[in-house]
Amino acid sequence: MRKISRLSRFNIASLALGFAFLYLPILILVIYSFNASRLVTVWGGWSLRWYHALFADRAMIEASWMSLRVAFSSATIATLLGTLAAVALARGERFRGRTLFSGMLYAPLVMPEVITGLSLLLLFVALNAERGFWTVTIAHTTLTMCFVAVVVQSRLGSLDRSLEEAAMDLGCPPVRAFLSVTLPLIAPAIVAGWMLAFTLSLDDLVIASFTTGPGSATLPIRIYSEVRLGVKPEINAICTLVIALIAVVIFIASLASKLSSSQGESAAPL
Amino acid sequence: MSARRIFARPARFAAIAPYVWMVLFFLVPFGFVLKISLSQTAIAQPPYEPVFDLTAGWTAIRAAFAALSIDNFKLLTSDDIYVYAYLRSLSVAVTATALLLLIGYPIAYGMARLPKRWQAVAMVLVIVPFWTSFLIRIYAWINILQHDGLLNQILLTLHLVSQPVVWLSTDTAMYVGIVYSYLPFMILPLYATLAKMEPALEEAASDLGAPPGAVFWLVTFPLSLPGVGAGVLLCFIPIVGEFVIPDLLAGSNSLMIGQTLWLEFFTNKDWPVASAAAIVLLAVLLLPLLLYERLQRRQLEER
Numbered sequence: 031m032r033k034i035s036r037l038s039r040f041n042i043a044s045l046a047l048g049f050a051f052l053y054l055p056i057l058i059l060v061i062y063s064f065n066a067s068r069l070v071t072v073w074g075g076w077s078l079r080w081y082h083a084l085f086a087d088r089a090m091i092e093a094s095w096m097s098l099r100v101a102f103s104s105a106t107i108a109t110l111l112g113t114l115a116a117v118a119l120a121r122g123e124r125f126r127g128r129t130l131f132s133g134m135l136y137a138p139l140v141m142p143e144v145i146t147g148l149s150l151l152l153l154f155v156a157l158n159a160e161r162g163f164w165t166v167t168i169a170h171t172t173l174t175m176c177f178v179a180v181v182v183q184s185r186l187g188s189l190d191r192s193l194e195e196a197a198m199d200l201g202c203p204p205v206r207a208f209l210s211v212t213l214p215l216i217a218p219a220i221v222a223g224w225m226l227a228f229t230l231s232l233d234d235l236v237i238a239s240f241t242t243g244p245g246s247a248t249l250p251i252r253i254y255s256e257v258r259l260g261v262k263p264e265i266n267a268i269c270t271l272v273i274a275l276i277a278v279v280i281f282i283a284s285l286a287s288k289l290s291s292s293q294g295e296s297a298a299p300l
Numbered sequence: 301m302s303a304r305r306i307f308a309r310p311a312r313f314a315a316i317a318p319y320v321w322m323v324l325f326f327l328v329p330f331g332f333v334l335k336i337s338l339s340q341t342a343i344a345q346p347p348y349e350p351v352f353d354l355t356a357g358w359t360a361i362r363a364a365f366a367a368l369s370i371d372n373f374k375l376l377t378s379d380d381i382y383v384y385a386y387l388r389s390l391s392v393a394v395t396a397t398a399l400l401l402l403i404g405y406p407i408a409y410g411m412a413r414l415p416k417r418w419q420a421v422a423m424v425l426v427i428v429p430f431w432t433s434f435l436i437r438i439y440a441w442i443n444i445l446q447h448d449g450l451l452n453q454i455l456l457t458l459h460l461v462s463q464p465v466v467w468l469s470t471d472t473a474m475y476v477g478i479v480y481s482y483l484p485f486m487i488l489p490l491y492a493t494l495a496k497m498e499p500a501l502e503e504a505a506s507d508l509g510a511p512p513g514a515v516f517w518l519v520t521f522p523l524s525l526p527g528v529g530a531g532v533l534l535c536f537i538p539i540v541g542e543f544v545i546p547d548l549l550a551g552s553n554s555l556m557i558g559q560t561l562w563l564e565f566f567t568n569k570d571w572p573v574a575s576a577a578a579i580v581l582l583a584v585l586l587l588p589l590l591l592y593e594r595l596q597r598r599q600l601e602e603r
Contacts, residue, residue: 037413044406045414045422052429052483055440058450062443069448111318118315119601123308131315134322136596137589140534142541144558145578148565149329152575156332172325175318183600204310226431233433236543239566250435257439257548261446269436276432284424 056273063266080267090268093252097232100163100248104170105227111171112178112227113220117208119179120186138176146173147240154241161243169241170231177230178223185219186212225283229276330582337372337575372576382560382577386584389557392471392546393539396478400535401528403479404486408527409520411487412494419495426491430484438477438548445473445549474550478539486531493527494520530599533592537585557581 063081067074084090115135122128138146150169151161159165189212197207235250242248247255249272256265376382411422429437444450445467452464467473497520505515543558550556555563557577565574 037410040406041410041413045410048403048407048410048483048487049422049425051480052426055444055480056429056432056437059436059440059443111321114314115318117311118313118318121308121311122315123312125312125315127319131319131322132597132601133593134326135318136593138326139596140537140589140592142538142543142558142581142585144541144543144561145333145582146326148561148574148578149333150325152332152336152571153325153329168325172321175321179318180596180600187600208310229431229433233435235435250433253435253439254544257435257442261439261442265439266443269433269439272433272436280428280431 059266060270060273063263063270065263065266068263080263081271083264084267084271087264089247090249090252090264093247093249094268096163096246097249100166100170100238101228101231104167104174104231105224107167107171108175108227109178109220109224112175112223113182113216115175115179116182116186120183135176135179138173139180143234143236144240147237150237151240161241162246165241165243166238166246166248169237170227170234173234173237174227174230177226178220181223181226182216182219185216189215222283225279229279232272232276333575333578336572337579338369339572340369340371372572373580375573376576376580381555382557385555385557385560386580388554389540389542389581390584392474392478392542392556393536396475396482396539397532397536399475399479400482400486401532404483404490404531405528407483408487408490408494411491412497423488423491426484426487434481435544437481438545441473441477441480442468442548445476468549469551471550474546477545477549478542481545482535482539485534489530489534490524490527493524497523526595529591530595533588533595537588537592540585541581 064076064078065072065074066077066079115131118125119128119132119135147169150165150172154161154165193215194207194211197211198204202210233250234248235254238248239251239254242251249268253265253268256262411419411426414422442449447464447466447468449467451467452461455461455465456463501519501523502515505519506512510518541558542556543562546556547559547562558581561574561577561581564570564577
């Protein structure tokens, strides 16, 4: 076979421009968060001024704390439910209501958030539930468990079934075969699913706006109301902190997927 | 009995908890949206007339059915604001999806042609912005596009314009924001199909004398159509209902349906009209949603 360079000049240009487009705006935001000047246009030297201002902002701190709590609990419940759903879809063969089940799991992935948010709010009002931490957590769990299910299901699909079948042929009960053979193999996908659920919850504005109550704003709600009033250097600072947090999460997730790729094919369809 | 069959039963039991959860928090809520979209607006808390009261017995239910009204839907179809909002949402979504395909395809194509080791890196580079906050990425663009923002400064320094250009609150800004936010959703499915494609097919075509353009349009593009379909649906459906991007970047003189719904709900407190708007939006998106589901199911289950 002849060895030709498949990469044309057009390919390289589109990759360079594409990645510049994806990363420059975020980079600019991070740099401006360290700008000493209040004006976005003027570079006043490096400074941590806006981070100090941020930590003095009680409302912002409270919103961050609320968001982290919601993200942690909803990601945990979503990972549990999403993994169960993935197992049922990948290993349950045919069962009654399967089409409805997979439909309910795939639809929220693309459903406009205004619809999901509004419908959940109407449910909570009808149930007379007090809106706040728990209603947002339930709403985020409903959205993010679908993402977890897709990530775990695709890992289960690429997994060699003969391992768990061998265990059962040798007399291992199915549940134990799952726990001691399948679960360790899909663990990296489950970790990646949790991380994805966590960041999605941390990010969501629309669904949280519908389902939260007075006095319990999440971080995106807080940021949104500030942004509507115009650009403020403090917002650059909080955004940089969120990006840093997400970078750490991604780093851990990529470590997990490294572990997974040493055991087999890498998962992560998203 | 094969091991596969023994495993199927307990695996089915695993469906129970997520099934109940999704019925309760995804399916049932749509019933409430439908119900409230059919009720009358009221100045109360919650701001609508109750439609059903099951405790009041059969006659009350009959009376309730009689009181159901399609006024909200009549309002949606008769008032130009709503009709226009739906049309604008659809046209914005079509334009933005076309732009995304135009911009995303060359990037995905370039990625698929990278050496294998670099492909993994490029893949991570595309996924990372997807994990980074949506709101923050939109906000990053406000920094750049505002009156005395970076873009105008650069343009002024280069003497390309003589005075600052208004970027914010325009459709241009909105399209930039949408393309920026949804680009990973377009690139990933495109890349997945392009990377799986056998390079020998393109080589065979060019060995047989096809010019590069013909190779692309007769071989590469038709083979990548499943990826095109997935990417288009993955972008089109959420963009129709988009709220944050048009709200922060577009002007306020023409609204998309997501904004109208938000406005009716949060500002006008007209829950029934907001619910009716959601039902109509759902009806508009039903066909693309079903298509998307079929694609997703085929991709995840029939391997």
